[in-house]
Amino acid sequence: MNETAISSQPARQDVSDVTTSNRRGRRRSTPMWTIRGWLTQRTYWTLAAVGLAVPLGCWTMLTALGTVNRVFLPSPGDVAHRLLTWFSNDDLVADIGISCFRVIAGWALSAVLALPLGLLIGTFRTVQALLEPLTDFVRYMPAVAFIPLVMLWVGIDEGAKVAIIFIGTFFQMVLMVAEDVRRVPMAQIEAAQTLGASRAEVIEKVIIPSSKPALLDTLRITMGWAWTYLVVAELVAANSGLGYAIIKAQRFLQTDKIFAGILLIGVIGLGMDQAFRLLHRLAFPYLYARS
């Protein structure tokens, strides 16, 4: 966050607040409710903590009161305990590992194909006409419905799970990459052309570097989508993984394990998201440079 903004803004804000409250005798409008306003780091993180603590508190209270059957809503303690036994007796680490592998493999396969394809769609109108309507059509087909076909074509091994995640992310990713590439300002491209750049040079030295930050954001967002397809992918003859654990727990009505699995996926996803954001800051310092 911009420190100068934090220190300089309050003064200005206070002056205007005083004048309005004095003149019209109205209640002081707090800077917290300024449209697109700013917050200090401390207020921001305090509010973030409250946003996380309140649901957790409600959950704890609801289960502590004993009004809700534990089969429907396990307590946070139950879930924590389940995580521990999962770790010590059921090889939690292996489940996390295999799930991460499937998600990353499916997502990476999508990226390897979607990046060049999206680049071509976003750069050449001919390729766009050829492929974009088709991609738009396919992306509306539910990935879950492909499961029988995937089992038929790919089998029921690891490949099948990776394939489901691939189908779920690839088509969306192509369109997002194409859009990122199309957003490169025309002036940047034309400037290179009038400086003597060839077509290949415009792509290599302008379009790709210019769209890189947006592409990394697209990869971050599609990684999130890949995780949402995990449970679906592990419906296919799996015997390990977080999604599989959730499905199995459902069969035995182990609500605490379902909770644990869902929360774990959330935490891992959040971690990966933050890693992408960090990478963004490190890779594109010019976007975070102060003026």
Added chain:
Amino acid sequence: MNAISCRAVHKVFGTGVRKVTALENICLDIREGEFVTLVGASGCGKSTLLRTVAGLEVHSAGEIYAYGSPVRGPGAERAMVFQNYSLYPWLTVMANIKFPRQLAAHIRNRTSAEVEVASGRADALLQLMGLEQVADAYPSQLSGGMQQRVAIARALMARPRILLMDEPFGALDAQTREVMHDLILHVCALERCTVLFVTHDVEEAIYLGQRVVLMAPRPGRIDSTYEVPLPSSRAVEMKHSAQFLALKSQVVERIRDTSGLRTDLELLQRLAKRAG
């Protein structure tokens, strides 16, 4: 030989009922080293003409010659400066200016001595445009005026013989613009560039141009040409001279006549009456 020569250039956008004639029978010769400004009401095709000379648009008929060879697309000898968003935000100021050096068009047949010269040129341009202090900054950290200085330096890097400018100061405030006017005149005289400069600001057009070409809309065509009766080295005081003001009012009047837009005095009076 003329630096730029347009022979009966036509440019048509669209087909059938949606056909629009953007340029009609444009004939324009620009001498080597001349500074020509293009003005006109909006929609008169002045930007289209500039972009066609740059090779960014393809003309439908006629021929454009740059130093005798017909224009068939963009080329390094015709560098263009845009109004904004043309700098590369991921490159520092220095790297932006040196950008042309990465391109094959400028690397081919280069001896190491020439590379040395080119490197010195980047430094010289940095100094000439007053950018030494911000050489390592990113474009986003600069003001609009400084950004345009970088864009001009980058365009000049590969020693283009022709500099095409599309409202390069259109987004700048009036004070910054005045500074940029004197800077661009100085730099272009030093570099001996032929300049074609598009603007909607008549004062700017007269102050910068040795010749002002006025275009009219629907269809886009050259309406009239004015030789600027000022000495070749310009100074701000000249903006208040009688000759300057006379030419300015003449050009402004002509643009108003050709624009097809008029203040409807009758309507205003009727509205005033109703309000009163």
